[in-house]
Structures are given as C-alpha cells and as structure tokens.
Amino acid sequence: MRTNRIPMAASDLATYLRERRERVDAASLGYAGARRRTPGLRREEVAARAGISATWYTWLEQGRGGAPSAEALERVSRALLLSDVEREHLFLLGLGRPPEARHQPQEGVAPRLRRVLDGMAGCPALVITAGWDVMAWNAAAAAVLTDYGALPPERRNVLRLIFLDPRSRRANLDWEGVARFVVAVFRAGIARAGAAAAAQPIVEEMRRASPDFARIWEEGEVRGFDAALKRLNHPVLGEITLECSAFAVDGRPELTMLVFTPAVPGDEERIKALVAAA
Secondary structure: OOOOOOOHHHHHHHHHHHHHHHHOOOHHHOOOOOOOOOOOOOHHHHHHHHOOOHHHHHHHHOOOOOOOOHHHHHHHHHHOOOOHHHHHHHHHHHHOOOOOOOOOOOOOOOHHHHHHHHOOOOOOEEEEEOOOEEEEEOHHHHHHOOOHHHOOHHHOEHHHHHHHOHHHHHHEOOHHHHHHHHHHHHHHHHHHOOOHHHHHHHHHHHHHHOHHHHHHHHOOOOOOOOOEEEEEEEOOOEEEEEEEEEEEOOOOOOEEEEEEEEOOOOHHHHHHHHHHHO
C-alpha cells in the first residue's frame, strides 16, 4: 500500500525551516506594507534573500524535492539569519552532518569566561585561537608562563613566543618537544577551524623569521592536545612540571581554553603564593 507520508528527516527539516522563517523580524529587514497572515518572512522572501527558486524552497518546507546541497543550506542559513548553533542544526537535519568550519574574526572573550580563568588561582590558564593567539589569561599564567599583559597585542602569540623569544627557549626544558607540539597542534587546529587561509601570513612570517619553525613545519605533523607535559625552569619556582588539558569554549568553536595543572603535589600552593606576592 502506497502512502504520501514525508520521511522523518525531511519532515523535521521542513518544520525547522518553517519555525525559523516565522521568527525573523520582517520589518527590520525592510519588508513592510500589507498585513501578513503569518509572522516572519514569506517563503518567496526567504528564497529571494537566498538567491534560490521560490518553488524549490517551498518544496523544501513541504519535505519534497530531495536532499538539499550544502551550498543551498548555507544560503538559506544566511537568509534566515541563523546563529552558528542554528546553522549546525540545519545541516544536521538536511544532510546528517555538521557544516564545514568557517573562520571568523576574533571578538575577545565573555566576562563569564574570564571569571572561570580567574577562579583557577593555582593553575595557569589561557584562552587561545586556532592560530595560537592568546585572547585571555589568568594571574597564574602571567606569573608562571608569560606576562602577556606586558606585551603588545601582536606579540601575544604562542608561535612567536616559542620560536622568536630567547627567554622561552631557556625556560622550556624540552624546547624541541614543545616546539613540535605547538606546530603540530597549530596545523591541525587551523584546518579544523577553517582558518588555513587566514593563518597563511603568520606561517610565512614564521618560516622567514625562524629556521626551526621552517624545519618543523615542513615535516607536516598534526596532533591534538593529548597527554601534553610542559617542563619549565622558572626563576622563582625552579623546575616545575605542568600537565596541559584543553577544553572547548561553548559557543565559540574557534577558541580553546588551556589549563596547566601542576603535576607535583604542593606546586599548586607555591603558584598561589607566587601570584599573591606579585
């Protein structure tokens, strides 16, 4: 027996598109005039904003017309002013997978994230971009790693510090291991964040400025933040070992929070005392 039931995935996509369309403030986009039977944009207005056929978009909202392409969903996402989370949900409903990553300029970090950093008094913590720009840090990071606040913004980049600052080479007891780790994570991170093109200028800069970076970069290694250790020779604390853990930042997929936890019992209290004395 034949039925006209719409497949569940298509039905969910159709419902989601209809709900998002009806939530758009049409007046704010310049669509004024006659009274509308339903709130939000009309189907033909969404189609026009997306540069697609009004008939095809109507079919999409009716669960017909087959699977949409990624390009079509991207256009519809922009037309409906979807947030990053809403855009991802649209792709999951339409294609069964998240969209390709897209690089976005940095905007700083939210106050609540700064409060999280400040709450870890005995553990150095940073928020970095895929390109290893340091966006935020806590007092423990300034005391144990680098006083980022004393640097101009363009120098608050871990690649530049590791490869171009002689103090970093002296402080890191396993400098070669740290350098290889940073470059491999950097390469993987910019690809995952869709930032490879945006990161090209710093790659070229570092290749010119540092033979060590050029040598390691040519090896093409990639890795994640797994089982990373950082051994430092600190001028006050002496030798100290830190375990590096990485955490995603909710709502900001281009950012990562790094937390350096002292591996030796008692070192956390020594870091707290160092911060208090600063």
